[in-house]
Amino acid sequence: MSDSGFTTQTVHFGHRNDAQHGAVHAAVHPSTEFTYHDAHQLAAVFQNRQKGYTYARTGTPTTAALEAQVTAMEQGNGTVAFATGMAALNAVFFALLRQGDHLIASKYIFGNTNSLLMTLENFGVELSLVDATDAAQVQAALRPNTRMVFVETIANPGTQVADLQTIGALCQAHKLVYVVDSTLSSPYLRRGRDFGASLVVNSLSKHIGGHGNALGGAVTQTGLYDWADFPHIYPQYQKDDSHTWGLLQIKKKGLRDMGGTLSSDVAHRIAAGAETLGLRMNRLCGNALALAQALERHPLVERVQYPGLVSHPQHQRATELFQGLYGGLLGVVLKEHVDVFAVLNRLRVAALATHLGDNRTLVLPAAHTIYYEMGAERRALMGIPDGFLRISVGIEEETDLINDFTAALA
Incomplete structure (x- = not known):
């Protein structure tokens, strides 16, 4: 075989x-x-x-x-x-x-x-x-x-x-x-x-x-x-x-x-x-690209970091390396005046959790959780401001995810 x-x-x-x-x-x-x-x-x-x-x-x-x-x-x-x-x-x-x-x-x-x-x-x-x-x-x-x-x-x-x-x-x-x-x-x-x-x-x-x-x-x-x-x-x-x-x-x-x-x-x-790695990766990569494109257009979002976006600095390299699939992780930076915790607490589909590569979409405020111990200076060097959301996209229906984040940002 x-x-x-x-x-x-x-x-x-x-x-x-x-x-x-x-x-x-x-x-x-x-x-x-x-x-x-x-x-x-x-x-x-x-x-x-x-x-x-x-x-x-x-x-x-x-x-x-x-x-x-x-x-x-x-x-x-x-x-x-x-x-x-x-x-x-x-x-x-x-x-x-x-x-x-x-x-x-x-x-x-x-x-x-x-x-x-x-x-x-x-x-x-x-x-x-x-x-x-x-x-x-x-x-x-x-x-x-x-x-x-x-x-x-x-x-x-x-x-x-x-x-x-x-x-x-x-x-x-x-x-x-x-x-x-x-x-x-x-x-x-x-x-x-x-x-x-x-x-x-x-x-x-x-x-x-x-x-x-x-x-x-x-x-x-x-x-x-x-x-x-x-x-x-x-x-x-x-x-x-x-x-x-x-x-x-x-x-x-x-x-x-x-x-x-x-x-x-x-x-x-x-x-x-x-055994289902390939099936899951195809689905969550598609979901991630759709969600990234939707959030990049949102007026309350400062920037979206996802290799599948043309705006990503290494988009062409990622396209050549990964054959048109770009993974399931998004870095989303909200505009400074947006309350990151209020947005997260309004989510109804995505789960607030520290993990990635899961069937479920998971999201957390990176600067306040997994990178908190690193300190503000190191976070700044890595480009992780207080309004940075790490989103690990899962295999849910694409429209449900987009609607969930759009409603939370409304």
Whole structure:
């Protein structure tokens, strides 16, 4: 089925790759430990000489099935699943970077990711935040000790679109690890390997799971990066193909040692939700574009930030990258005299909640919630004024959403 479409492959992945008793879904394995009849086999699994399971903290057959599903979506050579997307990011940074290393990251990133980068600085990692929509700024920030570049495909919440392909070529030329957070676009809109990513991070809680009932994250290795060029791979993980070393170290040092384990029952829910990723993305992308166009015309709206709008600075780039689909996130800035809380409290369809990539449309005042801790100065640098609404568009009827926001602004 390798030549089939995205949704066909995803829907049929479970029963074609883990067809126990003919079930269409992989079985849920709640066991904490796994036994062996031969002690030599147990030792071989611990030593990575044989495939198998030892302790649920490092994975179960259920989480492995989800990992294989995500790997297929991203067309990579392996995936490690985590309890949350933030656990996945922590694993990447702390498993691969060391004191004195230099990390270049986009300055337009999710608030919690920004907080994590500040923590990395406390551990001695040098950090440069640049405007990743301009690859020249990434190049200008390079240092002899630069080890990694990190960007989001579409920024949360400002929707800036990084110059993904040019940055990928730059990283390849300098043998840098290129980490791309694909949460807002998902592998359905574009796979990370298409623009040269070494590692792709997805928050499985968002579009891939999609139903607001499970937390999870994943790191997928594309196989494009030769980890023999990376100086921090431990000797015990330098086995077999060097294109696989990085993910093994992330699993051992980032999952096993840090313990951000995804449970089997949650992995099962995410895998089931992933089957409709393509259908949901088509619907919510269409809704998002219609709502963005309607709000951009509204007299009480200062501006709408959405890559699908011609007014967006990276509209042409987004069109080329994502094939005419632009994701489901809108940044909407109300005019200064508008009471943002009064508008939000009049909404009747959209829910007031902190999440995105859900079936439901979710909205919150970004400056007063998820970016409050950042402080006014940092918010100003990121272009998040007090009247900034982050809207994650869902799969409701288009007219219901437009009418809801129009009535709230009336």
